[in-house]
Amino acid sequence: MSNLRLGVMGGTFDPIHFGHLIAAEAVAKSYELDSVIFVPTGNSWQKNSLASAQHRLAMTQLAISYFPDFQVSSVDVERTGDTYTVDTLRDLKGQYPTAQFFFITGADSLAGIGTWKDSEELWNLAHFVGVTRPGHKLEVPKSPAGAVTLLEIPALAISSSEIRAKVVSGESLEGLVPIKVLEYMDKHNLYRGNND
Ligand code: ATP
Ligand code: MG
Numbered sequence: 001m002s003n004l005r006l007g008v009m010g011g012t013f014d015p016i017h018f019g020h021l022i023a024a025e026a027v028a029k030s031y032e033l034d035s036v037i038f039v040p041t042g043n044s045w046q047k048n049s050l051a052s053a054q055h056r057l058a059m060t061q062l063a064i065s066y067f068p069d070f071q072v073s074s075v076d077v078e079r080t081g082d083t084y085t086v087d088t089l090r091d092l093k094g095q096y097p098t099a100q101f102f103f104i105t106g107a108d109s110l111a112g113i114g115t116w117k118d119s120e121e122l123w124n125l126a127h128f129v130g131v132t133r134p135g136h137k138l139e140v141p142k143s144p145a146g147a148v149t150l151l152e153i154p155a156l157a158i159s160s161s162e163i164r165a166k167v168v169s170g171e172s173l174e175g176l177v178p179i180k181v182l183e184y185m186d187k188h189n190l191y192r193g194n195n196d
Helices: 018-030 053-064 085-095 107-111 119-125 160-169 179-187
Strands: 005-011 035-040 070-072 100-106 127-131 148-151
Touching: 005 018, 005 085, 018 035, 018 053, 018 100, 018 127, 018 148, 035 053, 035 085, 053 070, 053 179, 085 100, 085 119, 100 107, 107 127
Parallel strands: 005 035, 005 100, 035 070, 100 127, 127 148
Antiparallel strands: none
16 A cells, blocks of 8 residues: 555553543544554663553553554564664554654653654654643754644643552542553553562
């Protein structure tokens, strides 16, 4: 298939939540994407995940089962070494040589993009879409003209860090993560301090 328009949403997804899903959905609609590929990190160079890559991959799969146009890729989980977006995009381009990629980032991640590995090459691999995230200013980072566009989306003040903290304190996660993800977290005792 040629001319596929594919969104890419990279993240630790520790765990995945409605903030990620709504952001992807808003960009998919606005940019007329055929699909959005969620790519959980393997080892992050920026932070350590609490849940294992396999758990984060499984939760991402469960979360996107509600969205027929979303899919999950394990390219970052399978690659050894730290995860860098430039490698994610190179791998996906290998799988979909003629597709146009739209890399989706929240305002917080977008601000740091200049520090990412091979940032100059990133602009050739995908168009970057920055979306609103409560508590962060949404602005175009230093980048070639037209490489980044911004999209205002319904603001969801949800973060994985907040969710992990709520598990520890026993607070309700209603409205923060899809029910299947909640059931998976319960079943595997995730974020209660005994993760594998
Ligand atoms: P943590 O608190 O562990 O950092 P997180 O909620 O920030 O988790 P990540 O997996 O770090 O989730 O984020 C992956 C991507 O999703 C990033 O581009 C991030 O900016 C974006 N994102 C996460 N939550 C939101 C949200 N509520 N609204 C918009 N974008 C979001
Ligand atoms: Mg984050």
